[in-house]
Amino acid sequence: MFEINATLIIFVISFLVFMALLQKVMLEPVGRVLARRAEKIKADLDSGKAAREKAEAVLNEYHQHLQRIRSEAQAVINEAIEKANYHRNLELVRLKEQGQKNLEEARATIAAERALVMESLFEQETDLVKAISQKLVNEPVMVSLSRDMVASAMEEVG
Numbered sequence: 001m002f003e004i005n006a007t008l009i010i011f012v013i014s015f016l017v018f019m020a021l022l023q024k025v026m027l028e029p030v031g032r033v034l035a036r037r038a039e040k041i042k043a044d045l046d047s048g049k050a051a052r053e054k055a056e057a058v059l060n061e062y063h064q065h066l067q068r069i070r071s072e073a074q075a076v077i078n079e080a081i082e083k084a085n086y087h088r089n090l091e092l093v094r095l096k097e098q099g100q101k102n103l104e105e106a107r108a109t110i111a112a113e114r115a116l117v118m119e120s121l122f123e124q125e126t127d128l129v130k131a132i133s134q135k136l137v138n139e140p141v142m143v144s145l146s147r148d149m150v151a152s153a154m155e156e157v158g
Contacts, residue, residue, distance in 0.1 A: 118151060118154065121154060122151070
């Protein structure tokens, strides 16, 4: 069946030598390469995680900065709106006062012109009454009219 002889011993020894050489020549270098590759992959994963964390930190900082800028911009806009409303209100008050002043001046001018017109009309009415009376009577007539009566009559007409 199975014989144990020198060939078998030589075959086992040569197989063991072959395995030792195979271990030294092939398996150990391949194992070192695989170990270095595993270390490189682990280092790359760690640096990737660190880069991702750094990127997230920078992104968060950017978002905070952007939010701060937006808040400042909104504050500037609100301040500008408040100033514009304040100046608009001041200008409206000034224009209203100017309009009131102009209206009072116009009223005063109209009242003065009305007084002059009333005086002129009183003189013209007195002359007309004298002329009409003189034509009716055919002689010069002395006419005396009350300014108050003429003024109230003119106000009723006008």
